[in-house]
Amino acid sequence: MEENIIVSLKNIAVDYDGERVLNGIDLDIRDKEFVTFLGPSGCGKTTTLRIIGGFVEAGEGDVFFDGMRINDLPPHKRKVNTVFQKYALFPHLNVYENIEFGLKINKVPEPQRRERIKDMLELVNLMGFETRGANQLSGGQQQRVAIARALVNRPRVLLLDEPLGALDLKLRKEMQVELKRIQQSMEITFIYVTHDQEEALTMSDRVVVMKDGEILQVGTPQDIYNEPVNAFVADFIGESNILPGVMKKDFQAEFAGHVFECVDKGFGENEEVQVVVRPEDVKVVSYEDGPIDGIVESVIFKGVHYEMTVDSHGFKWLIHSTKKEDVGKVIGMDILPDDIHIMRAEEE
Amino acid sequence: MKNKSSAFPYGVWMVIFIVLPLLLVGYFAFTTEDGAPTMENISKVGEFMPVLMRSVWYAVVATVVCLVIAYPLGYLISRGAGSRRRTLLMLVILPMWMNFLLRTYAWMTLLENNGLINRFLGFFNVGPFEMINTSGAVILGMVYNYMPFMILPLYAVMSKIDQTTLEAAQDLGSSFVSTFARVILPLSMPGVKTGIIMVFVPSVSTFIISRMLGGGGNLLIGDLIELQFLGNAYNPNLGAAISLVLLVIVLLCMSLLNQFGGEEEMEGALLDK
Numbered sequence: 001m002e003e004n005i006i007v008s009l010k011n012i013a014v015d016y017d018g019e020r021v022l023n024g025i026d027l028d029i030r031d032k033e034f035v036t037f038l039g040p041s042g043c044g045k046t047t048t049l050r051i052i053g054g055f056v057e058a059g060e061g062d063v064f065f066d067g068m069r070i071n072d073l074p075p076h077k078r079k080v081n082t083v084f085q086k087y088a089l090f091p092h093l094n095v096y097e098n099i100e101f102g103l104k105i106n107k108v109p110e111p112q113r114r115e116r117i118k119d120m121l122e123l124v125n126l127m128g129f130e131t132r133g134a135n136q137l138s139g140g141q142q143q144r145v146a147i148a149r150a151l152v153n154r155p156r157v158l159l160l161d162e163p164l165g166a167l168d169l170k171l172r173k174e175m176q177v178e179l180k181r182i183q184q185s186m187e188i189t190f191i192y193v194t195h196d197q198e199e200a201l202t203m204s205d206r207v208v209v210m211k212d213g214e215i216l217q218v219g220t221p222q223d224i225y226n227e228p229v230n231a232f233v234a235d236f237i238g239e240s241n242i243l244p245g246v247m248k249k250d251f252q253a254e255f256a257g258h259v260f261e262c263v264d265k266g267f268g269e270n271e272e273v274q275v276v277v278r279p280e281d282v283k284v285v286s287y288e289d290g291p292i293d294g295i296v297e298s299v300i301f302k303g304v305h306y307e308m309t310v311d312s313h314g315f316k317w318l319i320h321s322t323k324k325e326d327v328g329k330v331i332g333m334d335i336l337p338d339d340i341h342i343m344r345a346e347e348e
Numbered sequence: 349m350k351n352k353s354s355a356f357p358y359g360v361w362m363v364i365f366i367v368l369p370l371l372l373v374g375y376f377a378f379t380t381e382d383g384a385p386t387m388e389n390i391s392k393v394g395e396f397m398p399v400l401m402r403s404v405w406y407a408v409v410a411t412v413v414c415l416v417i418a419y420p421l422g423y424l425i426s427r428g429a430g431s432r433r434r435t436l437l438m439l440v441i442l443p444m445w446m447n448f449l450l451r452t453y454a455w456m457t458l459l460e461n462n463g464l465i466n467r468f469l470g471f472f473n474v475g476p477f478e479m480i481n482t483s484g485a486v487i488l489g490m491v492y493n494y495m496p497f498m499i500l501p502l503y504a505v506m507s508k509i510d511q512t513t514l515e516a517a518q519d520l521g522s523s524f525v526s527t528f529a530r531v532i533l534p535l536s537m538p539g540v541k542t543g544i545i546m547v548f549v550p551s552v553s554t555f556i557i558s559r560m561l562g563g564g565g566n567l568l569i570g571d572l573i574e575l576q577f578l579g580n581a582y583n584p585n586l587g588a589a590i591s592l593v594l595l596v597i598v599l600l601c602m603s604l605l606n607q608f609g610g611e612e613e614m615e616g617a618l619l620d621k
Contacts, residue, residue, distance in 0.1 A: 055515055075518040082519045088512035092534045102520035
C-alpha cells in the first residue's frame with residue numbers, strides 16, 4: 001500500500017445508453033496533490049470526476065475515499081466539493097448566502113460561519129461583494145464565488161470541472177496562478193478537469209491523459225511532455241512532429257532518411273517506431289550543415305517565436321524558432337539526441 | 349420611439365375591449381335602470397354575501413388542490429428527458445383541445461347517480477354515491493378544467509432551474525428535502541404565483557361548472573351575475589355591481605398574494621423552523 005492515497009479508483013467502467021464511456025479506470029490520487037484529467041471532449045474525464053463526486057454511478061469497479069468504499073454514498077454525504085463548469089451559483093442568493101449555503105446545512109454556528117466566509121472572501125479577493133446577487137457578477141467573479149462556496153466547507157478534495165473554460169485568456173492565466181496558490185495554501189487535494197494542455201501542464205503535480213474512456217498516461221507534466229507514450233499523447237500535449245522510424249539498435253534511430261543518435265533503448269533491433277520531435281527542438285542550420293533539408297513553406301509570427309512549416313521530401317516539419325527564415329528558402333535541420341523521443345508504433 | 353408607435357394597435361385594442369367595457373360596468377353599477385346615479389346596487393350586493401364567500405372558498409380549495417397535484421407533476425415533467433417531457437406535456441395540453449362544455453358534460457355522465465362510476469361500483473355492491481350536485485363535484489370540475497393553467501407555468505419556471513444548481517446543492521451537503529426547501533421552492537415561486545392567479549381567477553368567476561355539476565344548491569357568484577344579464581332576474585345594473593365587487597375581491601386576493609409570496613419571506617418561513 002502506498003501512503004497517503006486519498007481517492008482510489010479501481011477498475012471503473014461506466015456505460016451510458018449502451019455505450020461504454022469509461023473503461024478500466026485505475027487511478028490512485030495522493031493527498032494534497034494537484035491532479036489534472038486531460039483529454040479531448042468526450043474522453044470521459046468529466047464522467048470520472050462525477051464518479052468521485054457521486055453524481056454518476058460506476059457500472060463496474062470501486063471508488064475508495066480515504067480507504068473507505070464510497071460507491072453507494074450519495075453526493076451530499078461525501079467529503080468532497082465541486083466547482084462546476086458553469087459555476088451553478090444559486091441565482092436567488094447573494095454572494096454571502098451562496099458561500100454560506102454549505103455551512104448552514106452542516107449547522108456551523110453563526111459566528112464561525114461569518115468568520116469562515118470572511119476568510120474565503122479574502123482568499124478569492126471578493127471583499128465588499130457580499131450583498132451582490134449571483135447574476136450581477138462577471139464570469140471571473142462568479143467563478144471565484146463558486147470556488148469560495150466549495151472551499152469554505154473545508155473539503156479534503158476539491159473537484160474542478162473545467163472551471164476556467166468560460167473565461168478570457170488573460171483572466172484564465174491569472175486564475176490558474178490563483179488556483180495553484182489556493183491549493184498550496186489550503187493544503188488540499190485538487191482534482192481538475194480540462195481539455196487545455198497548457199493549463200494542465202502549468203498547474204498540475206500529475207497529469208492523467210485520457211482518450212475514449214481510457215487512461216493513456218499518468219505522470220508529471222515533464223514526463224508527459226518529454227516522454228509521451230504514444231502519438232496521441234504527444235500530439236495532444238503541445239504541437240509535435242511525429243514521424244515513422246526504425247530503431248537500428250539501442251541509442252540509434254533512423255528517420256527522415258538519416259540515422260540519428262538518441263537516448264532511447266530497449267527496443268527490438270530494426271523495430272518500427274514513431275519518433276516525436278517538438279517544434280522548438282528542431283534546430284535550423286544552413287543547408288550544408290543539416291542532416292535533413294527542406295523548403296520553407298510558410299512563416300507565421302506568433303509573438304515569442306516564428307512558426308514555420310518546412311517541406312522535407314513530403315513530410316511537413318513544424319518548427320518554432322526565434323529567427324525568421326524566408327519563404328522558399330532551402331534550409332537544413334538538425335536535432336539533438338536529447339530531443340528525440342521514441343515511442344512504440346501504434347497499431348491501426 | 350419606434351416601440352411606442354408599433355404598440356399603437358394594441359393600445360386601441362385595449363381601449364375598445366378592456367377599458368371601455370370596464371367603464372361601462374362602472375357606469376351601470378352606479379346608476380338605476382333610468383340612468384340616475386345610485387349606490388343601491390352596490391349595497392344590494394351585501395345580500396349575496398354567502399354566495400360570494402362560497403365562490404371564494406371553492407376557488408381557494410380548487411387552487412390549493414391544483415397546486416398540490418401540479419407541483420410534483422411540473423417538477424417531474426421539467427426533469428424528464430426530451431421525448432418523455434414532450435409526451436407528458438402533450439398529455440397535459442391534450443384535454444384543452446376539447447371543448448370546455450364537452451369536457452364538463454363528460455364529468456356529468458361520469459358522476460351521475462346512475463352514471464358510469466356508480467354503475468361500475470354497483471358491480472361490487474358499493475354505492476351508489478351521490479356525487480353529482482355536490483360541492484365536491486364543482487371543485488372537481490374546477491380542478492379538472494384549470495389544472496393545465498397551474499401545471500404549465502410551474503413547468504416553465506422549473507425547466508429553467510439548471511440541473512447543475514441542484515447538483516451544487518447536493519454537493520454542498522443538502523439532502524433532497526433540503527435542496528427542495530432551499531433551492532427548488534424559492535426558484536419556482538414565480539411559477540407558483542402565476543399558477544395560483546391563473547387558476548383562482550377563472551375558478552372564482554365560473555358559472556358553467558357550478559351549474560352543470562353543482563345543481564341548484566351550489567350557486568356561485570358567476571351564476572348570479574349571469575342571471576342578472578340573461579336569466580329571469582334580469583337586472584344589468586345589479587349584475588354590473590356584483591361584477592365590480594368580484595373584481596375588487598380578485599384584485600385584493602392578487603395583491604395579498606404578492607405580499608405573501610415575496611421570495612425572501614417564503615424562504616425564511618420554511619427554513620427558520
